[in-house]
Amino acid sequence: DAKTTQPNSMESNEEEPVHLPCNHSTISGTDYIHWYRQLPSQGPEYVIHGLTSNVNNRMASLAIAEDRKSSTLILHRATLRDAAVYYCILRDGGGSNYKLTFGKGTLLTVNP
Amino acid sequence: KAGVTQTPRYLIKTRGQQVTLSCSPISGHRSVSWYQQTPGQGLQFLFEYFSETQRNKGNFPGRFSGRQFSNSRSEMNVSTLELGDSALYLCASSFYSAQSSYNEQFFGPGTRLTVL
Numbered sequence: 001d002a003k004t005t006q007p008n009s010m011e012s013n014e015e016e017p018v019h020l021p022c023n024h025s026t027i028s029g030t031d032y033i034h035w036y037r038q039l040p041s042q043g044p045e046y047v048i049h050g051l052t053s054n055v056n057n058r059m060a061s062l063a064i065a066e067d068r069k070s071s072t073l074i075l076h077r078a079t080l081r082d083a084a085v086y087y088c089i090l091r092d093g094g095g096s097n098y099k100l101t102f103g104k105g106t107l108l109t110v111n112p
Numbered sequence: 113k114a115g116v117t118q119t120p121r122y123l124i125k126t127r128g129q130q131v132t133l134s135c136s137p138i139s140g141h142r143s144v145s146w147y148q149q150t151p152g153q154g155l156q157f158l159f160e161y162f163s164e165t166q167r168n169k170g171n172f173p174g175r176f177s178g179r180q181f182s183n184s185r186s187e188m189n190v191s192t193l194e195l196g197d198s199a200l201y202l203c204a205s206s207f208y209s210a211q212s213s214y215n216e217q218f219f220g221p222g223t224r225l226t227v228l
Contacts, residue, residue: 036217043116043202043219044155087155091215099145099168100204100217102155 004088009107012078020073020106022088027068032091035062035073036100037084044087044102047073083110114138116205116220124226130191133223137184137205144186145217146178149200158201161186162208190225198227 005023012018024033034049048055048062050071055062061074075082085105117136125131137144146158157170161180178188184205190197204217 041221043204043222044217045219046216099157099160099170100147100155101157102147104154 004090004103006086006088006103006106008104009109011109011111012075013111014080015077018075018078018082018108018110020075020086020088020108021070022072023070024088024090025069027090028092030092033062033064033068033071034089034091034100035060036087036089036102037082038087038105039081039084044100047086049091078108078110080110080112083108116203116218118201118203118220118223120223121221122224122226124228125193126228127193127195129193130189131193131225132187132189133201133203133225135186135188135203135205135220137186137203138218141205141207141218142184143206143208143215144180144184145204145206146186146188147202147204148172149202149222150198155202158188193227195227198225200224 032049032051035047036044037047038044048057048060050062050064063072085107087102087105089100119134143162145160147155148158149155158172159169159178160167164180175191180186200222202219202222204219206215206217208215
């Protein structure tokens with residue numbers, strides 16, 4: 001599986017936007033970029049995913065670089081409930097995407 | 113719709129014993145995956161089952177095994193427990209479609225296993 005690189009931790013203030021970066025320089029053409037997050041004492045939960053175009057959903061936005069070697073998860077207004085570890089994951093869209101390969105993720109702290 | 117349930121939530125065992133963990137997926141989901149989470153190694157994939165067949169396996173010793181029943185419920189078994197097996201074991205279910213890039217996985221709350 002192609003690897004991703006994320007900062008170990010980031011800090012934000014409540015109600016401010018948060019930009020969580022992810023580098024994936026060895027991404028292949030069939031890899032989709034997925035983001036999951038894990039809140040304290042819970043299992044991971046899906047946030048968003050994309051291939052080439054920027055994506056928006058009710059939770060977040062995903063901005064993908066033109067060369068696809070990096071992406072940014074955007075939380076438009078951070079709340080205390082967004083404090084979690086955020087994982088950027090590449091999944092093969094070619095059909096054998098049976099598993100998620102988690103890295104260390106980014107621990108997001110949200111200050112009141 | 114009920115989420116993924118795992119039982120038991122907490123378990124304490126001693127070295128050398130064996131343990132069986134259970135996972136009930138979301139209704140309609142036929143894919144069940146298992147992950148181990150430890151502070152040192154993070155989240156690591158154990159194996160995945162689909163329609164009672166193991167489709168993929170992570171890099172874990174043979175002491176870790178699993179199975180899936182016809183109702184999609186899954187169990188994982190760890191034999192001859194070691195101290196290093198202490199971890200949070202997470203189960204995730206997915207509807208799974210080969211034509212989809214999505215295949216979102218829904219995780220349960222996990223089973224916290226402590227080996228003494």
